[in-house]
Amino acid sequence: xxxxxxxxxxxxxxxxxxxxxxxxxxxxxxxxxxxxxxxxxxxxxxxxxxxxxxxxxxxxxxxxxxxxxxxxxxxxxxxxxxxxxxxxxxxxxxxxxxxxxxxxxxxxxxxxxxxxxxxxxxxxxxxxxxxxxxxxxxxxxxxxxxxxxxxxxxxxxxxxxxxxxxxxxxxxxxxxxxxxxxxxxxxxxxxxxxxxxxxxxxxxxxxxxxxxxxxxxxxxxxxxxxxxxxxxxxxxxxxxxxxxxxxxxxxxxxxxxxxxxxxxxxxxxxxxxxxxxxxxxxxxxxxxxxxxxxxxxxxxxxxxxxxxxxxxxxxxxxxxxxxxxxxxxxxxxxxxxxxxxxxxxxxxxxxxxxxxxxxxxxxxxxxxxxxxxxxxxxxxxxxxxxxxxxxxxxxxxxxxxxxxxxxxxxxxxxxxxxxxxxxxxxxxxxxxxxxxxxxxxxxxxxxxxxxxxxxxxxxxxxxxxxxxxxxxxxxxxxxxxxxxxxxxxxxxxxxxxxxxxxxxxxxxxxxxxxxxxxxxxxxxxxxxxxxxxxxxxxxxxxxxxxxxxxxxxxxxxxxxxxxxx
RNA sequence: UGAGGGAUCGUCUAGUGGUAGGACACCAGACUCUGGAUCUGGGAGCGGUGGUUCGAGCCCACCUCCCUCAGCCA
Numbered sequence: 338x339x340x341x342x343x344x345x346x347x348x349x350x351x352x353x354x355x356x357x358x359x360x361x362x363x364x365x366x367x368x369x370x371x372x373x374x375x376x377x378x379x380x381x382x383x384x385x386x387x388x389x390x391x392x393x394x395x396x397x398x399x400x401x402x403x404x405x406x407x408x409x410x411x412x413x414x415x416x417x418x419x420x421x422x423x424x425x426x427x428x429x430x431x432x433x434x435x436x437x438x439x440x441x442x443x444x445x446x447x448x449x450x451x452x453x454x455x456x457x458x459x460x461x462x463x464x465x466x467x468x469x470x471x472x473x474x475x476x477x478x479x480x481x482x483x484x485x486x487x488x489x490x491x492x493x494x495x496x497x498x499x500x501x502x503x504x505x506x507x508x509x510x511x512x513x514x515x516x517x518x519x520x521x522x523x524x525x526x527x528x529x530x531x532x533x534x535x536x537x538x539x540x541x542x543x544x545x546x547x548x549x550x551x552x553x554x555x556x557x558x559x560x561x562x563x564x565x566x567x568x569x570x571x572x573x574x575x576x577x578x579x580x581x582x583x584x585x586x587x588x589x590x591x592x593x594x595x596x597x598x599x600x601x602x603x604x605x606x607x608x609x610x611x612x613x614x615x616x617x618x619x620x621x622x623x624x625x626x627x628x629x630x631x632x633x634x635x636x637x638x639x640x641x642x643x644x645x646x647x648x649x650x651x652x653x654x655x656x657x658x659x660x661x662x663x664x665x666x667x668x669x670x671x672x673x674x675x676x677x678x679x680x681x682x683x684x685x686x687x688x689x690x691x692x693x694x695x696x697x698x699x700x701x702x703x704x705x706x707x708x709x710x711x712x713x714x715x716x717x718x719x720x721x722x723x724x725x726x727x728x729x730x731x732x733x734x735x736x737x738x739x740x741x742x743x744x745x746x747x748x749x750x751x752x753x754x755x756x757x758x759x760x761x762x763x764x765x766x767x768x769x770x771x772x773x774x775x776x777x778x779x780x781x782x783x784x785x786x787x788x789x790x791x792x793x794x795x796x797x798x799x800x801x802x803x804x805x806x807x808x809x810x811x812x813x814x815x816x817x818x819x820x821x822x823x824x825x826x827x828x829x830x831x832x833x834x835x836x837x838x839x840x841x842x843x844x845x846x847x848x849x850x851x852x853x854x855x856x857x858x859x860x861x862x863x864x865x866x867x868x869x870x871x872x873x874x875x876x877x878x879x880x881x882x883x884x885x886x887x888x889x890x891x892x893x894x895x896x897x898x899x900x901x902x
Numbered sequence: 903u904g905a906g907g908g909a910u911c912g913u914c915u916a917g918u919g920g921u922a923g924g925a926c927a928c929c930a931g932a933c934u935c936u937g938g939a940u941c942u943g944g945g946a947g948c949g950g951u952g953g954u955u956c957g958a959g960c961c962c963a964c965c966u967c968c969c970u971c972a973g974c975c976a
Contacts, residue, residue, distance in 0.1 A: 346916055346924090374976055409975065466974055475972055476904045511974055521905045523972050532974035551976050575906055575971050597907085599969095604913085652925070654915045656908090659969055663913050666926045676939060711939065742937065751935050785935065797935045868936045895937045 348655040350389070350568060350596055354397055363565040363591060367399030370564050371425065372406045372439075372555070375417035375539075377610040378625045379424045379633045381646070381667070382601040388650035389598070390568055391430040402562055403432040407440045408554050410538035418539075420625075424633040429643045439549075439558050440540045446549050446557055447501065449587055450512060450530060454493045458586050459530060460486055461496040462513045469511075472518070473526050480518035480526040500533055503546045507533050514553075516582065524579050528552055552576055556583040559593040567593045570600045571657065601653065602661045605816035606631045607834055616817075621838060628875075628886050629817050629842050639814065640863050640873025640888035645674040664816065668889045675863060675871045675888070680708045680715060683753065683799040684851040684866040684885070686811055688727035690774040690803070693758060696724040701802070704785065706754045709865075720852050722755050725803040727850050729868075732798045733775050735763060740898055742796035744775065750796040753867065757783035757794055799867045806850035809883040811872065813844040855883060863888065 347355070358365055369390040373383065394401035403425060407413050422436075453459040462485045464472060474480035488496075497512055499505065512531035520526055530553040535546045549557075559567045567580075574597045584592040602608060607616070608631060616622045616630070625632050628639035636646065649670040653662050683706075702722045709715035728744070737745040744750050749759045758777040766773045782789030820837040855864070860876045870890035878884040 348915095372976095376976080406976070412975070469974075470972070473972060478904090478972095480972095508974065523905080526972090529974050534974080548974095550974075555976085569976095571907070572970055573976090577906090599908090652914085656915075658908050660914060663926065666914070669926060672938090681936075681938095710936085740937090753935060755935095757935095790935080794935085796937080799936075865936085865938080868938070870938095891936075891938050893937070898937085 350655060353596060366565055367394060367397040368563055368565045369394050369568060370402040370404050370562060372404045373421050374406045375421060376412040377417060378420055380608060381631045382608050384428060384633060384646050385601040385650045387425055387428055387430060388647055389655060402435040402437055404437040407438055408548050410536040413539055415539050427637060427643055437562060438540060439554055440538060442558060442561055443545055446554060454497060455490055459512055459514050460488055460493050461510055463510050466508060482518050500547050505533055507535055522575060522578055524576050528579060552579045553583060556580045560584060560589050564593040567595045569595060569597055571597050573597055598655050599657055599659055604661060604664045605818045612834060629814050639886055641671050642674050645671040671889055677711050679863045679865040679871055681867050682852055682855060682864045683801055684849060685727045685729050685801050686846055686849050686869060687730035688850050689730040689733055691726050691728050691777060692774060693724050693777050693779045695778045698724050704754045718854055721802045721805040723802045723804055726800045727803060728798050728800050735772060749794045750798050751794050752800050753797050754785050756780060801850045801852050805853045807853055807855055807883060809849045809851045809885060811846045811849045811885045811887060813887045815839055815842050817842050858883060
């Protein structure tokens with residue numbers, strides 16, 4: 338951590354905290370929480386929330402809990418709990434011994450519900466789900482009171498107890514708050530507090546058959562954990578009066594404050610759990626950790642560093658206006674991070690054979706190469722060089738376009754860390770007409786480091802020695818969606834986003850060649866393939882077959898020139 | 903047509919009555935044994951109309967547009 342770093346601008350939540358500290362609200366404590374429901378994998382949008390909550394806690398000498406909001410056994414699973422814990426930890430955050438579950442509070446919540454009934458603030462309602470909806474009214478039409486609204490406290494207590502005892506079928510009864518059926522805020526029209534769900538809960542098993550609703554459970558969870566600032570996303574804004582109602586009617590001291598911020602949207606991808614699930618279940622991607630997925634697991638496998646994700650989240654800011662962040666900003670963050678950290682290596686994605694005719698056939702030289710020009714402490718390594726090498730197919734052009742600096746008949750280029758070579762000719766495949774091999778001569782005086790090396794040539798190419806190179810597979814990823822925006826057409830049926838899937842989001846190259854120093858590279862290790870991009874060794878990699886994921890390409894000004902023409 | 907929110911360069915975000923700033927993206931140039939990185943420069947913005955004020959992105963009024971809400975999901 339660099340203390341010289343320009344201080345992140347104070348966001349509106351930090352301003353609220355500053356204000357609260359000034360007035361000694363919550364005795365100056367700052368306590369937040371990240372409360373995921375264990376019903377799916379975390380994605381980059383969650384990362385924003387995680388960084389916000391844990392970050393605010395850290396900045397303010399406060400605490401941040403990890404809490405599973407597991408109040409709906411029908412949708413949740415331990416599989417997700419494990420992955421969420423793993424992901425938050427991987428991002429670099431620590432909740433100490435404060436890992437909590439809403440389900441641990443069920444008994445206390447039940448007791449509070451009983452006191453709500455006793456206070457005449459809640460009642461058991463026998464209306465069907467459909468009837469409840471009809472009674473609720475609409476935007477323009479006030480709601481009607483349930484015929485069960487004025488049951489006696491005794492009857493409500495009895496019925497609620499029997500709900501818990503399992504006497505009634507799913508959906509037959511609910512516990513409702515008694516608030517105001519004519520409220521302009523639909524959330525306040527006697528919202529459901531408890532429903533009957535005869536489902537096995539992943540933590541409490543069959544102990545319960547009634548489960549609290551989010552609006553009732555969440556303020557209590559926050560209260561139990563002495564949360565001071567309960568940060569959530571914008572769609573809960575309308576629920577804040579209800580959040581406050583629960584805390585208020587129960588007369589709970591030092592209540593937490595709910596604060597809403599805008600969730601993250603990213604261009605060229607999808608973020609909703611529903612859509613991500615579709616991609617996985619319908620086989621558009623290989624799984625939740627497919628490197629094209631915006632999930633934490635996907636980004637991790639792709640090769641993103643936790644630092645780059647945290648940095649991204651810190652830099653996009655926090656506000657209440659809906660936003661759509663350009664995915665290129667995320668890509669900038671990983672390039673920036675890896676530029677400083679990733680060792681440089683040479684890897685040829687589309688190999689083209691090149692013979693240096695005047696180089697002795699039995700000679701092998703060890704060429705010295707910097708591991709990272711951005712990091713002098715990274716050291717150097719030796720790379721074998723010989724008469725037959727492979728270069729990138731696109732680095733030779735028999736009829737070079739304008740501004741093309743690379744190899745072409747009669748032209749000279751430098752081989753990185755080796756010699757200047759001159760193209761003397763090429764051989765075509767008789768059948769396909771494709772260039773099969775290129776013939777060159779080299780200038781022995783031009784070896785890197787020698788006096789004769791000072792000669793300037795336009796281009797520098799990466800290469801690998803044919804006899805020494807390792808075979809490798811490279812998986813090149815591109816954006817999942819062609820279209821910029823998932824937000825704009827959101828209303829359209831989901832087919833819409835399937836139509837926008839990028840057919841070229843994955844390209845698998847099985848005949849790549851990489852320098853021998855990569856032998857045994859461990860899964861997860863990251864490299865810059867010079868002039869090509871940043872790559873990460875995939876878990877599929879084996880000793881006899883290296884597999885690399887392209888994290889992100891290098892910025893490519895030649896590609897831009899090409900695009901213009 | 904109810905309620906709650908929101909509108910500042912293409913994008914994200916500062917600015918809290920006193921010269922609209924940064925980042926990404928884009929464009930141009932320098933440098934380069936990575937067409938990378940780095941460096942320099944550039945274009946680009948206050949939704950609209952009135953009002954208050956010496957002075958308004960900021961305060962007031964009206965308007966426009968966008969988002970969220972009618973789950974026994976969270």
